[in-house]
Structures are given as structure tokens and as C-alpha cells.
Amino acid sequence: MSTKRTYQQYCGLASGLDVVGERWTLLIVRELLMGPARYSDILANLPGLGTNLLAERLKFLVERGVVEQVDVRGTGAQLAYALTPVGEQLRPVVLGLARWGMEFVGDLRPEDAVRPHWGFLAVEAMLDPAKVSDVDERYEFRVDDQVFHIDVSGGRARAVKGPVEDPAMVAKTDAATFVQIGAGRLTPLLAMVTGRLALEGDMDAVVRCCEVLGLETGMAARSPKRSTPVEAV
Amino acid sequence: MSTKRTYQQYCGLASGLDVVGERWTLLIVRELLMGPARYSDILANLPGLGTNLLAERLKFLVERGVVEQVDVRGTGAQLAYALTPVGEQLRPVVLGLARWGMEFVGDLRPEDAVRPHWGFLAVEAMLDPAKVSDVDERYEFRVDDQVFHIDVSGGRARAVKGPVEDPAMVAKTDAATFVQIGAGRLTPLLAMVTGRLALEGDMDAVVRCCEVLGLETGMAARSPKRSTPVEAV
DNA sequence: CTGCATCCGCCTCGATACTG
DNA sequence: CAGTATCGAGGCGGATGCAG
Numbered sequence: 262m263s264t265k266r267t268y269q270q271y272c273g274l275a276s277g278l279d280v281v282g283e284r285w286t287l288l289i290v291r292e293l294l295m296g297p298a299r300y301s302d303i304l305a306n307l308p309g310l311g312t313n314l315l316a317e318r319l320k321f322l323v324e325r326g327v328v329e330q331v332d333v334r335g336t337g338a339q340l341a342y343a344l345t346p347v348g349e350q351l352r353p354v355v356l357g358l359a360r361w362g363m364e365f366v367g368d369l370r371p372e373d374a375v376r377p378h379w380g381f382l383a384v385e386a387m388l389d390p391a392k393v394s395d396v397d398e399r400y401e402f403r404v405d406d407q408v409f410h411i412d413v414s415g416g417r418a419r420a421v422k423g424p425v426e427d428p429a430m431v432a433k434t435d436a437a438t439f440v441q442i443g444a445g446r447l448t449p450l451l452a453m454v455t456g457r458l459a460l461e462g463d464m465d466a467v468v469r470c471c472e473v474l475g476l477e478t479g480m481a482a483r484s485p486k487r488s489t490p491v492e493a494v
Numbered sequence: 495m496s497t498k499r500t501y502q503q504y505c506g507l508a509s510g511l512d513v514v515g516e517r518w519t520l521l522i523v524r525e526l527l528m529g530p531a532r533y534s535d536i537l538a539n540l541p542g543l544g545t546n547l548l549a550e551r552l553k554f555l556v557e558r559g560v561v562e563q564v565d566v567r568g569t570g571a572q573l574a575y576a577l578t579p580v581g582e583q584l585r586p587v588v589l590g591l592a593r594w595g596m597e598f599v600g601d602l603r604p605e606d607a608v609r610p611h612w613g614f615l616a617v618e619a620m621l622d623p624a625k626v627s628d629v630d631e632r633y634e635f636r637v638d639d640q641v642f643h644i645d646v647s648g649g650r651a652r653a654v655k656g657p658v659e660d661p662a663m664v665a666k667t668d669a670a671t672f673v674q675i676g677a678g679r680l681t682p683l684l685a686m687v688t689g690r691l692a693l694e695g696d697m698d699a700v701v702r703c704c705e706v707l708g709l710e711t712g713m714a715a716r717s718p719k720r721s722t723p724v725e726a727v
Numbered sequence: 728c729t730g731c732a733t734c735c736g737c738c739t740c741g742a743t744a745c746t747g
Numbered sequence: 748c749a750g751t752a753t754c755g756a757g758g759c760g761g762a763t764g765c766a767g
Binding site for chain 2 (some may be wrong): 268269270271272273274275276277278279280281282283284287288291307308309325347350351353354355357358359360361362363364365366367369370372373374375376379382383386436437440443444
């Protein structure tokens with residue numbers, strides 16, 4: 262008798278929200294945007310999400326053709342969830358919303374979860390195609406245990422997982438600092454001075470990297486939209 | 495002791511969803527993307543949304559700087575809600591999700607709400623910058639009582655409210671048919687044959703208009719992703 | 728009449744326990 | 748590891764009340 266709650270509007274947005282608009286769903290999609298993930302991996306990266314909810318969401322997304330079960334090659338019996346082509350098309354939407362939401366990340370609070378692999382999507386969201394330099398080069402990032410890089414070539418920039426040979430720049434930092442920089446709450450310079458960010462390589466490349474990511478290179482951080490939500494602590 | 499439910503993740507997407515991820519919020523934003531709207535207008539266009547929910551959502555969005563109250567010029571005391579610049583930046587996200595969700599619009603059911611002004615955003619979402627013809631011209635749409643047009647000039651296409659002079663094409667239809675065409679469940683040709691769409695003007699312009707909207711010009715409609723959700727009727 | 732606030736029943740959600 | 752079952756709490760939807 263499960264009368265699923267829908268908007269009942271004959272409209273693309275409402276139909277889309279009926280599929281991915283419920284709580285946690287887009288965060289599950291985010292996890293899968295980085296590649297196939299197993300049930301327990303998703304659960305571990307989304308603290309607060311109940312196991313029943315995840316099971317229900319995944320079943321629903323599979324039903325709708327957004328997600329599919331795949332077997333991870335090599336490990337044999339291991340199952341995993343992956344985005345279908347339809348689900349993959351959510352990438353620009355999710356990245357766009359992530360970019361928009363950067364405006365609202367506040368101070369890091371003790372109860373906030375941070376995962377280094379989110380930095381990869383953050384970079385992908387921040388990449389500004391209009392500001393790609395004409396220099397072909399690569400920038401490597403080491404966020405905690407995650408390694409990925411930006412490949413600038415032929416006037417296009419792509420975010421790629423894994424290390425890269427002869428990067429023009431290597432940035433090493435922790436996940437929290439990385440997000441804070443991305444949110445404009447911290448400039449790379451300020452992070453370096455406070456020892457939370459280590460940069461290697463050509464400093465001109467650093468500047469070009471900041472440009473393609475739309476980052477301020479000065480010392481002044483953007484003032485927070487809302488430093489701390491006023492609520493009982 | 496209202497402990498607002500947040501994701502508590504230090505991440506742009508989670509922060510964004512904490513602002514616009516709750517039920518109805520993005521649909522409220524959609525209504526405001528067409529220009530300022532009054533409380534009761536929003537309510538009337540979103541059947542199923544409770545008055546308390548709308549008040550709460552609006553208050554929250556104002557608090558977050560996404561929406562603001564403005565006074566409609568002319569009428570004096572009339573208040574209205576409008577998007578702030580931050581809220582306006584949600585446009586590509588909402589349009590992207592609307593475009594993605596087109597895949598999931600099913601058959602029109604009696605309980606589905608349809609509004610002609612949604613067609614405007616549908617057109618904006620469908621506009622494919624890569625497929626803009628080199629011919630400068632305008633296409634006018636009359637969806638029930640709503641009139642808007644596409645302005646193609648200088649290799650760019652924009653959706654604009656209101657009528658236009660000397661359009662190369664005029665399309666007249668009802669809201670439901672318009673959405674069905676946009677969702678690919680109905681081709682313009684098929685809609686014309688069944689008398690639900692009237693086209694005037696140069697037929698070459700019609701073809702170019704279909705191209706810029708990414709529409710099939712043939713008779714074959716796309717097979718529905720999911721014709722009718724299997725549920726008790 | 729518009730623009731909300733209050734109240735209430737129900738459904739979704741979140742946490743824990745349990746099973747293959 | 749990958750879910751299913753259960754249950755309390757709270758967000759949601761609808762009706763109603765009320766002030767400008």
C-alpha cells in the first residue's frame with residue numbers, strides 16, 4: 262500500500278526530483294560519481310544515513326535505471342553499485358549544486374564529516390573551462406590518502422584520479438583545509454603560511470592552477486556567508 | 495528545540511542540499527526563476543504544498559540569502575518574493591535537473607498538475623547552445639495563456655518572456671502537449687497531426703527551431719522510460 | 728482576501744537489532 | 748558484508764484560525 266510521495270506535476274523538474282529529490286539520494290549519487298562503490302563503503306561515507314534508507318534508495322534508483330549493480334572485476338563475488346549512463350548524466354547537475362553550495366560551507370565543526378575523496382569532486386566542480394590557460398601541464402593533489410590531478414591540455418582541463426608524471430605543481434594538504442580553500446574561506450597562501458598546505462613546483466604553475474580553479478591568490482579570504490548558524494550548542 | 499536536520503558534511507554539495515535540498519524547496523525556486531511571485535501565487539502553482547511549509551521554506555530561504563522580499567512596483571503595498579543574486583545562480587542547476595528529469599516524465603495522469611508557464615523554463619532547459627543555427631531569427635510560443643519566444647542572434651539563443659515581432663515561426667499549443675513534446679514522448683509532427691499543436695511560419699524555421707531545442711522532427715516518439723508506475727489505482 | 732501561525736494525523740526518517 | 752525488521756521521533760500535509 263506504499264503510496265510513494267510524489268509531486269504529481271507534469272514537469273521535468275518535478276519528475277527529476279521524484280527520482281533524486283529525496284533525502285540522501287544526491288549524496289549517494291555523489292559517492293557513485295567517483296566510480297562504483299560497495300554498500301558498506303557508501304554507508305561509511307555517509308554518517309547518519311540508516312542502513313534501511315540506503316537499501317531503499319538503492320533499490321529505487323536501480324528500479325529507475327539510475328544505478329545498477331556490477332561485479333567488481335578481480336575480487337570475484339564482490340558486488341558493487343555503479344551509475345548507469347542516465348545516472349552519469351547527473352554529473353553536471355551535482356557538480357553545479359556542489360559549486361553553488363560552496364557558498365554555504367561554514368566553519369568546520371567537530372561533528373562535521375570530511376572525506377578526502379570529496380576533494381576530487383570539489384576540484385571537478387570548480388574547474389572553470391573559461392579560465393584554462395594555454396599552457397599544457399598537470400597539477401597533482403594529495404589530499405590525505407587520496408591522489409588525483411588536473412590535466413590541462415589543448416585548452417581543456419579534466420580532473421583525473423591517481424597520480425601523474427612530471428606535474429608542474431604538487432599540492433599536499435588535508436581534506437578539511439582543501440574544502441576550506443575551495444569554499445574561499447582560506448586562500449592557498451594563507452594555508453601555506455599556517456602549514457596546512459604544502460606546495461611543490463613552479464610558482465607560476467601554482468598561479469595558473471589557482472586561476473583554472475577560480476581561486477584567489479592573495480591573502481584575503483572571502484567573508485563567510487554565515488559563520489556559524491545561531492543555535493544551541 | 496528544533497534541531498534542524500542537516501547532513502553535517504564538510505562539503506559543498508551537502509551544504510547546498512542543506513539549503514535547497516528539502517522537499518518543495520527547488521520547486522519554489524523554480525517558480526521564482528520566472529520572476530518575482532507572491533505568496534498565494536506560489537501556493538496556487540504548487541498543489542500539495544501546505545501553507546505552513548511554504549511560509550517556513552520562504553523564511554528559511556530569506557534567512558540564507560537565497561530569496562528576498564520585494565515590493566511589486568506599481569501596486570504599492572503588494573509584497574512579493576524574488577531570488578537574490580545567489581538564488582539566481584541556481585538557474586543552471588535547476589534547468590539541468592529539469593532537463594535530466596525530462597527522461598522520467600511519464601503519461602499524463604488526471605491528478606498531475608500542469609502549468610503553462612513551466613513551458614518557459616522547459617524551453618530554457620532544452621536550449622542547446624551547441625546547436626544554434628547561424629540564422630538570426632525568433633520563434634514565438636503560445637502555451638495556453640503564456641506567451642514567450644526564443645531569440646536566436648549572433649550564434650546565441652535566449653528564452654524571453656512575452657511576444658515578439660516578426661517571428662519566423664509561431665507555435666500554439668496547450669501546456670500538457672508542450673511538456674510531452676519536450677520530454678520526447680511526442681514529436682511536433684505527431685502533435686500537429688493530432689491537432690494539439692498549430693504551427694505558423696516558415697517550415698525551415700520550424701526545423702531550425704526543433705534543432706536548437708534538440709527535438710526529433712520525425713514521427714517516432716521516444717519510448718517512455720517507465721510508462722506507468724506499477725501501483726494500485 | 729492575502730499572508731501567515733497553530734494544531735493534528737501520518738508518513739518518512741534515523742538508530743538499533745537481527746539475519747543470511 | 749549486505750542487507751531486513753522494528754520502533755520512536757520528527758518532518759510533512761491538510762484543515763483551521765486569525766490579523767492586516
